[in-house]
Amino acid sequence: MPELPEVESVLRALTDLDPSFPGRRVREVRILRPSAVDGPVEQFVKELTGAVFHEILRHGKYLFFRFTAHCATSSRWMVLHLRMTGRLFLVQANHAVQRHTRFYLLLEDELALRFDDPRAFGRVWLVDSPKEVTGRLGPDALAIGHDGFLRQLAQQNRQLKLLLLDQSFVAGIGNIYADELLFRAGLHPLRVSGSLNHNERERLFSSMHEVLTQAVQAKGANIDGVFEAGSFPVAVYKRNGQPCRNCSSMIHKERIAGRGTHYCPACQPAV
Template sequence: MPELPEVETVVRGLREPLIGHTILGVTCEQSRTIRHADMATLAARLQGQTVTGVNRRAKYILCELSGGDLFIVHLGMTGRLYVVSDDSHWHADRWAHVILQLDGGQQLRFSDPRRFGFVSVVSNFAEIAPNIGPEPLSDDFTRAGFAEKLKRHHKAIKALLLDQSFVAGIGNIYADESLFRARIHSLRPADSLKKAEIDRLYAAIRSVLEDGIARQGASINWYRKVDGTTGEAQDHFDVYGRDGEPCLTCGTTIEKIYVGGRGTHFCPKCQK
């Protein structure tokens, strides 16, 4: 599933083709791809609006519209957003459930084979996701606040990092990579972490996500950038997807276990 670095990369890629452009029409099918609005409402609230900004909150893409509404996209597992010309050969994309016709002869398409993603139009982001935690790369995510919240949870630290109300945007990949970089075992109860470990984990979360953004996300399955090309983060993983391979730090074989039902990769020697 696309996580913070992948969604951030898509957001950055959408700004140039979308900002300043007006939505002339909407083609969509009523399906679970549209949430919090029906098809007619979605089309009526988007048509004639100009995109004034494109931003990210957690794993959501927020297109700000001139009338004050937000057009929201969540990529789910297999969602892709891309901008193509009207006559593009991409017209054969049978998974393009929502198409926004833009001025200038371009289309924004949301394509999603497995349909876990969705689009919506709201006046306020809280209508979609009222309980999202702090953005880990923003000033809202402080070392002191992080330490304080960890003390209140006894569950496995890996499971807590995946909880979007605890901290926003982290999924399976970047949780595993952060815990490796911080040298903390995935099953450690959150409230058992010592100050030095908390400091390492706080720094690791930020650096792992920043590295992921710099490498334009991880294309391990469906994720692609807006221009259709792949990110490079998958070529630099320390542990994710590397079970059975040697740890790049100590040579010990990387193991895979399940934490809260999610495949979890770690080095049994480096992560205590």
């Protein structure tokens, strides 16, 4: 499930694989699954055909592609959310379409930007400004600094698991990294944010920052039995029934805030 580190890796892969990606012109747009596009499909195709990409940004789990349409002066943005199983990548234009390919953009130099998504939760939008999307989001979880995070935290009094998953608190953390950073911080997912002492608040920020930074460096998470491109080793996610790497206690799983939540009962005491 792509969260901040995985989405950041997608962005870096695009620009590393193809340093001239910003600057490329779209020759053709093919939509295989119209429901992947928010809004009228014809307009999506029409606007992007002949458009030129200028830059790619990320905020939370969203990617923003700035482009200028073929005979327009002002910029427009293609916004993408991978949701659960979406994958965005560059391929050769003749690369065979897969069963789950939802759409692709044929670019110059026989390249194609392709979106595959088995679960079909992923979506793409065209908007005038990223703010139309990021306006509902909190600060990016990796861009936010120590002081900004503590300010955000001071305004809340909610269960930590719920808080971390709330994209309007900070954007980019999903179920995997919420569990991972709470483990690193030694905080139980049901602890209420308002009850944290100074030291615990500091640990929450530093753990969030370290986990996300290291996961970006590792190009995403490595989860046993689940296909993920990255090599960040998870300590608790899907490790229920296995020994904690700190203390050998059994990793526990329960449903919190409607999500499968994994933690070490010894390292993350309830009170």
